[in-house]
Amino acid sequence: MNNISYFLKENKVTQGNIFYPVSKNFVDEKGRPVEWEFRRLSPEDTAQMQIKQIVSSVIFPDLYNLELQDSYGVDKPEKLLLALIEDSEYENLSAFVALINRRR
Numbered sequence: 640m641n642n643i644s645y646f647l648k649e650n651k652v653t654q655g656n657i658f659y660p661v662s663k664n665f666v667d668e669k670g671r672p673v674e675w676e677f678r679r680l681s682p683e684d685t686a687q688m689q690i691k692q693i694v695s696s697v698i699f700p701d702l703y704n705l706e707l708q709d710s711y712g713v714d715k716p717e718k719l720l721l722a723l724i725e726d727s728e729y730e731n732l733s734a735f736v737a738l739i740n741r742r743r
Contacts, residue, residue, distance in 0.1 A: 654679055690717050693736045 644650060657679070660672035667673055680688070694702055694716045700723075701707065702716035711722040724732065 689733055690720065692740065693732060694720055696736045696740065 658674040665673040
């Protein structure tokens with residue numbers, strides 16, 4: 640039951656791409672909507688998108704301010720954001736930014 644080989648990368652089952660007909664405005668030769676192909680995002684992709692959304696939403700403090708970045712020894716607004724706040728604060732901020740950016 641404790642076989643670690645189950646978790647080796649070569650034994651991981653991967654999910655394929657997903658196809659979805661986004662628009663009825665594009666059809667194939669038979670008049671069927673053309674399916675778009677999508678890939679699942681990795682956790683790293685999702686985290687990068689999330690932090691970019693947060694940085695884009697913050698007006699003050701100016702995360703692009705070089706003096707502020709230098710003060711924390713970082714060179715990117717994403718790194719500054721992570722240097723400014725605690726993990727629990729990041730979770731709350733992330734939820735807040737997602738809430739205010741929902742489509743109405």
